[in-house]
Amino acid sequence: MRPLIVQKFGGLSLATPDFIRAAARRVATLRATGTNVIAVVSAMGTATDALIQLAYSVSEKPNRRELDMLLSTGERVSMALFSMALSDALYELCPEAKAISFTGSQAGVLTDETHSNARIIDVKSIRVQDELNRGNVVILAGFQGVSPKTKEITTLGRGGTDVTAVALAAAFNASRCEILKEVPGILSADPKVVPNARPIKSMTHAELLDMTFWGAKVLHYRSVELAATHRVPIAVGLAHPTATFDISSFTTINSPSEVKLTTPSYENAAVFAVTSHSDVRLVRVTAASLLGGISTLTATLARQSLPAPQWLDVAMVNSKVEVLMTAPSELLEAQLAALRVNSEFTVDPQLRSTVTVTCQGSYTSGLIADFLQRLELKQIRPEKILPGALSVTFVVEASQRTESARILHNYST
Numbered sequence: 001m002r003p004l005i006v007q008k009f010g011g012l013s014l015a016t017p018d019f020i021r022a023a024a025r026r027v028a029t030l031r032a033t034g035t036n037v038i039a040v041v042s043a044m045g046t047a048t049d050a051l052i053q054l055a056y057s058v059s060e061k062p063n064r065r066e067l068d069m070l071l072s073t074g075e076r077v078s079m080a081l082f083s084m085a086l087s088d089a090l091y092e093l094c095p096e097a098k099a100i101s102f103t104g105s106q107a108g109v110l111t112d113e114t115h116s117n118a119r120i121i122d123v124k125s126i127r128v129q130d131e132l133n134r135g136n137v138v139i140l141a142g143f144q145g146v147s148p149k150t151k152e153i154t155t156l157g158r159g160g161t162d163v164t165a166v167a168l169a170a171a172f173n174a175s176r177c178e179i180l181k182e183v184p185g186i187l188s189a190d191p192k193v194v195p196n197a198r199p200i201k202s203m204t205h206a207e208l209l210d211m212t213f214w215g216a217k218v219l220h221y222r223s224v225e226l227a228a229t230h231r232v233p234i235a236v237g238l239a240h241p242t243a244t245f246d247i248s249s250f251t252t253i254n255s256p257s258e259v260k261l262t263t264p265s266y267e268n269a270a271v272f273a274v275t276s277h278s279d280v281r282l283v284r285v286t287a288a289s290l291l292g293g294i295s296t297l298t299a300t301l302a303r304q305s306l307p308a309p310q311w312l313d314v315a316m317v318n319s320k321v322e323v324l325m326t327a328p329s330e331l332l333e334a335q336l337a338a339l340r341v342n343s344e345f346t347v348d349p350q351l352r353s354t355v356t357v358t359c360q361g362s363y364t365s366g367l368i369a370d371f372l373q374r375l376e377l378k379q380i381r382p383e384k385i386l387p388g389a390l391s392v393t394f395v396v397e398a399s400q401r402t403e404s405a406r407i408l409h410n411y412s413t
Contacts, residue, residue, distance in 0.1 A: 043074025159220030293321025
């Protein structure tokens with residue numbers, strides 16, 4: 001039985017016909033080694049952004065079902081073009097194999113009924129398995145699925161192609177899931193924010209899950225959660241057409257039993273990476289309890305067919321529930337607009353960011369005080385600290401995000 005590798009290609013790695021041909025040739029080269037391949041593709045370049053702009057140009061409040069129908073076309077374009085290019089490459093490099101593309105619904109990617117941010121509940125892909133049994137290469141449209149309850153097309157939210165790829169790798173017991181992007185692996189910070197960000201060679205699912213939850217954009221945090229649950233090995237690396245394919249240059253992510261500790265020390269404090277959410281909002285809800293506040297907020301959004309945001313912190317303060325939340329920009333704006341028209345909600349005008357240090361010793365050492373002292377020297381006074389087992393998060397003014405990230409990234413004991 002042939003080994004299987006799932007390869008996910010991000011939008012920028014498919015931005016032009018030349019890039020698509022190069023990516024297809026890469027898949028054909030891998031298939032020629034005797035390995036089965038599922039290629040999961042994103043929409044080309046910034047196609048999703050363009051479709052969102054188009055939707056809002058015809059409607060101030062696009063219907064969420066119709067928005068999913070529209071946005072799912074971006075990946076369908078990619079999968080068809082990729083399949084055409086791959087057919088040519090396979091004819092030259094591995095003529096016994098054929099290429100075939102499937103949408104999420106054709107591939108049996110089953111989701112809940114939530115539009116714009118659906119969750120995968122199962123993968124029942126007889127068609128994909130049949131094609132793999134024939135030795136063919138499957139190209140799958142990421143980011144989308146179908147609800148078995150409503151029979152509607154759904155999308156998984158920003159970064160949803162990562163989730164699709166990991167789900168397929170789990171469903172078919174793949175040797176690994178390769179996330180091929182415009183960056184050469186995972187770095188210790190966003191290089192656009194911290195110029196001296198360093199590459200990370202290997203890490204655990206738990207470490208990456210913490211980083212992605214707190215704003216690292218290299219993978220969607222739900223995909224990492226899925227990988228951790230199903231113990232799917234991940235490799236993240238460069239997909240640029242000029243890049244030499246060498247898995248040894250990738251960042252590898254495995255379960256704790258399969259990876260060495262990233263920090264070769266015992267209980268010494270050490271910074272591993274710095275991540276950030278640039279746009280975090282504080283919403284106050286008139287409610288008698290935390291449950292009442294959260295229930296009111298989620299029900300209000302549901303009536304507008306909007307999913308819940310990513311909760312970062314929830315607290316009861318002066319008879320109001322304060323919710324610190326974030327979401328992809330276009331979704332966050334829609335959520336806030338739905339809340340502002342309801343007198344039960346107040347959206348604080350202050351623009352905030354979070355800056356998170358994934359680190360060793362965050363809660364048992366003097367690390368938090370040291371971080372605060374470094375920030376204080378630059379007149380940065382966080383309004384809130386959110387400690388965790390693998391990280392410590394500071395809530396700061398949005399204007400102080402970049403400087404805070406650089407200070408904490410360059411921390412050394």
